[in-house]
Amino acid sequence: METYQTGQHFISASRFGVLCLQRCSSTRLGCNKWLLDFPVLCIGEEQPKNCFTELQVLKGHFDIVRFLVQIDDFRCASAGDDGLVLVWNVETGERLQELRGHSQQITAITTITCKNEVTLNTSLITASSDRSLSLWDPDTGNRVQTISDLHSSVKCLLVLERLCVWLSGGEELCVWNRDFQLQCQRPNHRITALIELPKNYIAAAMDKKISKISADSSLSVAEIRCLSDHQDQIRALINVNDGLFASGSHMGELILWNATEWNLLAYEHILWEESQDYNQTEIRMGAPKPSEMSIQHLTTNGNLILAAVGSGLYVYSVQTRSVVAYRKVAHDSNVLHTMLLSDCELMSCSEDGSVRMWEIQDLPLPAEPASSGFFGMWSFGRSNKQSGPPSKKVIDIPNIRMLELTGDLIGHSGAVQMFVSFTEKGLVTCSADHLLILWKNGERQSRLRSLALFQKLEERGGL
């Protein structure tokens, strides 16, 4: 049984309901005893809105794949703990290049675009734990530049296209030009994230503080200001739009900042405190750990900010400065990466190995307690009949909508670290099981194949 509450806005599932779910899910497979932590939320096998009906498993890594970057509209690069960077063709699933050079795990990867007279040339910059930085040409697979023997390994990279420089952050902050020449350097930081702000400013997350650093055309870096409103370590830092940026901390604070004025616009502390009231010890041991509230990842599309909080999802509207929708237990385990596909569709991946697709839906009217929408949230395929008393008790909350699971992608056997969407061409996920999976729309693929077939037929002039 679920309860929606006002005030702190959260849904908590009752023990009974959760147990019921578990029973359902296990009966589904004809076995009762073997999984207590079977997915809490399960959409079942019927997913009409899920268009990913074809997949390709891309092998090549030997260790956890942590990063994916899009190179252009059909290529992406993956990097992981094996120090390998692989370039893939998303359309065909071919491995185009294998960039070898780093001896230890990759800690950051980004693309840098050089504008020639004619073409746009995208290169890859990688940073590794072996304290080296490399520039790669993804077309040829060559290591164009490399710097080793840095003082420390780089944690984050930021390319400033306007100034034709790029920054590396870690124990120290360095500014480099395109030819990998060090422009300037500031030691004694512990930068975990870097974003670019208007007017050649940079925001750098350092532990609990955010520093405003100016990186002007003189290519010197100087710390201008420091924001220290966060109570805990800053985990995520993003640009929301031109005037705003947001940060999230380990203890669930989401702060919206004005990028120009450099002041705090909104503070949202996400606390799943209600969950403590319920005795959930059987399922979730003890009180929520801090990690359950930690903001692992933030994304935005300018209007909405999507925060991955523990294993839940939290949608915050920038305009209304309020939470629009959330789901406390969106995954069985920590959410690692999220994405807003549109104003009402989002996607998340988690340590539980699944990728889930969500839709932000208006709550059904209270007059229809067991409407399909709500029902669907807890639908488990055919095993619905066992799910106990239908869920209801929806308390009408203005402004709040609900996140409905529209589909999930199951394929990885380890944590899904990250994903990159190529819109209609598909979705690439990378995981701790050393694999990448390319999810595609089966119908589109079959259409493309048919096209290729008839082209070949024509070329050959017959069978």
Place this chain on the structure above:
Amino acid sequence: MIGSPDVVAFAKEDEYGQTSPDPWPLPEEFSVPLYPLADSNPWAKTSYAKFTKDFILISEFSEQVGPQPLLTIPDDPKVCGTFDLNYFSLRIMSVDYQASFVGHPPGTGYPRLSFVEDSRVVLGDSKEGAFAYVHHLTLYDLEARGFVRPFCMAYVAADEKKIMLQFQELSLRFSQASECLKAGNRRAFAKELQRKLRDLEYTHSVLQREEGLQREAGPQSMYSAHAVEKANELANVEKSIFEHRDLLKQISSYHRRPRRDPHAVTCQKCVDECLSECEELLNKYAKIAYPCGYSEKAGKGEDGQGHPRGQGEDDDDDEEEEGVKRKLSYTPQLIKAKSAKCFDKRLKTLQELCDKTFYEATVALLKETERSFRGDLCYLYTRRLDKALQRKQRVTAFLFEEDLSEDDEDELGTLRPFCAVNHAVDNYVLLNPPPIVLTPEPHELDALERPEHLDPASETSVTQESELGLGESHLESSPSDQTLETQESSEETKGSFSSDKSGVGLAEMQQGLVSMKSEAPDPDPDSDLTPDPNHNLERESSSEEMETTAGEDEGETGGHQTPVSLLEVVSELEANREEECEGVSGSELLAPIDTACCMAQEGFLYEASAPEAVPRLCQNSHLQPSQTLVVNQEPQALLPLQDDYTVGSPCSESPVTGLELPSGLLGDAVSRTSAEDGSDCTMSASTGSDQTASPLGYGAVVTLRQRKKAGQGALRFVRQYPFAIQALWCLLSGRTLVVLGADEGRVRRLVAALALFVPAPGKCGERVQAWLSCPFTLTDLQRWKLIGLQRVASPLGSSMLYSLSRYSRYISILDADQTTLRCPPYRGQLLTNIADHRTYIRRGSTYFLHLQSTLCHLAAKAFLFTFTHHLHLPVSATEGPEVVESRRRCFLQEQLGLGEEDSQILLYLSQLITQQYLQPNGSSAAAPSFSFNYTTSILYKI
């Protein structure tokens, strides 16, 4: 009936142009010929042979003891039973095939090797109930009379029709074997010659020295008898050297000699090697014109050598070759001039005559041949039809058919030269048969020594044959190929099928047809060597005549023996012609005709079916009688004849695939394993073990036999499980089926049975995993469409169950222990006829065939669906994907009458076809893609 000969034939008679030809003629190879004689029972066993099964006999006409059998394949005394091999060898070798001219042809100084093409004859002995395809060949032996050793290989069967109708293939196979033997023989012969030459040269040097000594000893004794003798001896040796050198030259020119035999395809590399070897030798011995380097050792041999002559000289004039045949032994030795008595010496065995590797390769080839001709004619014929059909559907054959790629080349018209030493496999030769020349070209004949014209009858029979045999295919047999009919058989047996007689026999059967047929538009009017525009006119009238007179005519024309030397000129001319005709696409037809028959006036004529090239001809053809034995039925079920052979697919079987019992098609009762079958069931000892039930997963090619065996399991499955239809649907629609069970044997058996339904299972069943005892991953699901999974009660088991539940959306689970099936619901109709648990089919093989036909039907639909453009792509630019989608759905539902779930089968098959078409070898750098859909599963129970 399209295939009915009468109707079409009469329609043809009208005149061409008047009757419009059938716009949709059924290709020849698909039409089912009717049995010609309505009153006779095609299944009647006519033979009362003393042997139980067909075998291959190799015999030799030994110059010492006459015809003698050398070996049989299979090499088992049981095969022949009480059949008298000696007698039969006598019969088949008494065709004095080797009556060729040896020794000096007029005008040449040296003995010549006769380059004899093989001859092919069908002989019969109805008293013995034996019929044989006999392939004569000649091997060279320096010590043999005329340097030649006649051999023959015979395929002996109880069924004359089988021989006659398989003549083409038999001829091909035996030609390969013969070429292989001959290739080895030429090597051995060249080596022998080399040795001999060395000896001769040594002898020569010794004699020269002796003579020199004598001369020095005293001019007064110059003309003593001894000196004369020495001089003669020396001259003799010199002559002998020249002769041998010439022989060497001849043997090395062997390859350059144009072959008249279209089946004589040799491995180019072998030929080149041998050529270069010979040339090397030639160069070597050409240099030492008068060798004089042996003086120092000459004394040694003298005591043994100096005075042995005596009897040799007087023979010199009349027997030139005697010099050649003098006994020799190796390590430069003096040649004893004593001419060997025929019976003193030990003749070389066949193994010695040919190189060992070549001999063994030949035997292997013959074994393979024997295996591939196992079974009764109907069986062979049906199989061929089957293959022809299968080849027609190359695009979809990968889905459900067994792999044809290995054994189809010989039937495709390409012939791989059989190479004993395994030279390049890519060494294919397209068997556009070089024109077989029936008679030398007339003007050439005039120029040579055949002034008179062929008489009309024989000429028409020639043209007739040339047409039937598709244009260019005539075989000229060299005069040395003369074929003798064994005389006694003519009275007591009808079955001595030497050339014409068989032609006559055929002609009798379809007398009318021949004439009508000859009116058929000739696709290749110039096909005859005599480009006589009038020959059409004569044809009809003479065709009847042919049957009565052909024999004599052939005899007459054949009676003229062209000396070998002349013939070689002719054959060179022919060779040119052959080159000209190379481009003409003919069929592999062979009409070996012996025009030159010296004794019994029986040449032989054979027409084989002419597929594809002349569909017009084929409809009413002439060839039909030859196909008439085939009745469209399941042959083995009815035919008790030769049941030892009836199992399996003889062609594709290799000894590797021995995981199974040889299951007789005649029942599932386990087989009478004959000794010859041993190679097919090398592991039959493993009876009853689990492996017997699952041929899969061992990396071996899944053979037809295994599939048939699996048919029984599939039938059992279908009858036993009410949800079989759902399981089949899962497999056919590409949803991975996991067979879960604790008992390995049971799971393996189920998997083996269900593997029949896995589309595109791969050549070795790569898409099937018979037994897996570890948790599977997504990649496994992608790779395998059918998985046998071990159920274990352990932590490992729980992780396995976890993966089962995790990937449950991609799989269906058949629980073998609890007999449940969890899969999406299937309500379609498409599979009801193969998954009817009340089916009346009782036998696995029947069910297998039933299944094959249904699946084939499915594949055809999928093919249609895949290659229909507008079902996949918009017809105009304005159309969106929805329009196409609805059109597709409409096609599937209304035109094919398929429901939602049935459509999924077709979509999946279509996807496979598309992938296969785009990447024929699966050779893509990209990972394979795995399609699925999100549907709910339900649990079926018994």
